[in-house]
Amino acid sequence: MAGGRLRACGKTAGLLWPAVCVVLFPTFPAPLAAQPLSPFFSFNQSPIIQIHGLPAIDNARVLDEAQARYRLVHDLANNYTFRQTADEALLFDGETSRTTFVYARGIGGGWEWGMQIPYVRHAGGSLDAFIEDWHDTFFLPQGGRDTAPRNRLTYSYQRNGVTELLLNEPVSGIGDLRLTLGRQWSPPGAPTRVALRGALSLPSGDSAELRGSGAVDAALWASADRARSWWGLAGSLYGGGGLLWMGDGEVLADQQRRLAAFGSLGAGARLRPWLALKLQLDLHSPLYDHSGLVQVNAAAVQLLMGGELQLGRNTRLELMVGEDPTVHASPDVVFHLGLVVE
Numbered sequence: 001m002a003g004g005r006l007r008a009c010g011k012t013a014g015l016l017w018p019a020v021c022v023v024l025f026p027t028f029p030a031p032l033a034a035q036p037l038s039p040f041f042s043f044n045q046s047p048i049i050q051i052h053g054l055p056a057i058d059n060a061r062v063l064d065e066a067q068a069r070y071r072l073v074h075d076l077a078n079n080y081t082f083r084q085t086a087d088e089a090l091l092f093d094g095e096t097s098r099t100t101f102v103y104a105r106g107i108g109g110g111w112e113w114g115m116q117i118p119y120v121r122h123a124g125g126s127l128d129a130f131i132e133d134w135h136d137t138f139f140l141p142q143g144g145r146d147t148a149p150r151n152r153l154t155y156s157y158q159r160n161g162v163t164e165l166l167l168n169e170p171v172s173g174i175g176d177l178r179l180t181l182g183r184q185w186s187p188p189g190a191p192t193r194v195a196l197r198g199a200l201s202l203p204s205g206d207s208a209e210l211r212g213s214g215a216v217d218a219a220l221w222a223s224a225d226r227a228r229s230w231w232g233l234a235g236s237l238y239g240g241g242g243l244l245w246m247g248d249g250e251v252l253a254d255q256q257r258r259l260a261a262f263g264s265l266g267a268g269a270r271l272r273p274w275l276a277l278k279l280q281l282d283l284h285s286p287l288y289d290h291s292g293l294v295q296v297n298a299a300a301v302q303l304l305m306g307g308e309l310q311l312g313r314n315t316r317l318e319l320m321v322g323e324d325p326t327v328h329a330s331p332d333v334v335f336h337l338g339l340v341v342e
Contacts, residue, residue, distance in 0.1 A: 037268040045077035053201030053217030057240035060225040062184040063106030069342035071102035077331035094153035095125025110184035118175035124151040175205040176212040207250040214250030235269035280304040300329035
C-alpha cells in the first residue's frame with residue numbers, strides 16, 4: 001500500500017517531490033479529504049475597526065462534548081491611506097499586528113463555549129518597501145505610499161479642526177478579551193450545516209492605544225457550510241452573517257454607530273488530502289458616521305486568498321493574504337498565519 005502511494009505520488013508530482021511524498025502520505029490518511037473546509041479566522045484589521053467586536057464567522061460545526069479546539073492566529077496588516085477635505089484630514093500609515101490565542105470546547109447538547117485573547121501591536125513595521133515593489137511589479141497604483149516616509153507609524157484623524165485620533169509611537173499589549181458561545185442548529189447528517197454563534201467583547205484593551213474600543217460589544221450571527229465538488233475535487237461552500245452591537249466606545253465616540261451588519265462568503269477545494277485552497281469575501285457595513293471619508297464611513301469588502309496544510313490528523317496550518325477591493329476601507333494588505341489543533 002505504501003509503495004503504491006509512493007509510485008502515484010512520483011507520477012503526479014514529478015522528480016522533485018518524492019522525498020516530500022515519503023514524509024507526507026503516511027501522515028495524511030485519505031479520510032481527511034472528506035473533512036469540510038473552514039472559513040479563514042480573520043476580520044478587518046483597520047486601526048479603527050479591529051478595536052471593536054467584529055468577529056470571524058468561524059466553523060459551521062459545533063464541537064462535540066469534551067472536544068477542544070486550539071488556535072494561534074497572527075494577522076499582520078500594512079496600512080497606508082491619506083485623505084484631506086475641507087473638514088477632515090486622515091492619515092493611516094503603519095503596521096498593525098494581532099496575535100490571538102483562541103480556545104473552544106464542546107459542552108454537549110450541541111453547545112460550545114470559547115474565549116479569545118488577543119495581543120495587539122501598532123508600529124512602523126518593515127513591509128513598505130516590499131509592498132511598493134509588489135505594486136510596481138504588477139502595475140498597481142501606489143496611492144501615494146511611494147512618496148511617503150517608509151516604516152512610519154502615524155494613525156491620525158482630524159475633524160472640524162479637532163484632533164480626534166493620534167497615535168505615532170509604537171504600542172503593544174493585550175486587546176479586548178472575547179467570550180464566545182455556539183449552538184448547532186442543523187440536525188445531524190444534514191447536507192447543509194448551520195451553527196448559531198455569539199460573542200461578547202470585553203474592554204480589557206487600552207482604547208488610547210487602539211488596542212480596544214473601551215466598551216462592551218456583542219455579536220450574533222449564523223455560520224453555514226455545504227460539501228461541494230469543484231471540477232472533480234472535493235470541497236466546500238461556506239458563509240455566514242449577522243449583526244454587531246457596539247457599546248459607548250472611547251474612539252471617535254461622537255461618530256461611532258451602535259449597529260453594524262457583517263457577512264462572509266467563501267469556497268474551497270482540496271487538491272490533495274493535505275492541501276486545500278480557499279477564496280473568501282468578507283464585508284461589513286460602516287462602524288462610524290458623520291464623515292465624508294471612505295476610511296471612516298463606508299462599507300468595507302476584503303478578498304482573502306490562501307489555503308491550509310494538514311500537518312497531521314488533528315493539526316492544520318492556515319496561510320492567507322487579504323486585499324482591499326474597496327480601497328481605503330481596510331488595510332492595503334494583510335498576511336495571516338494560523339495554527340489549529342482539534
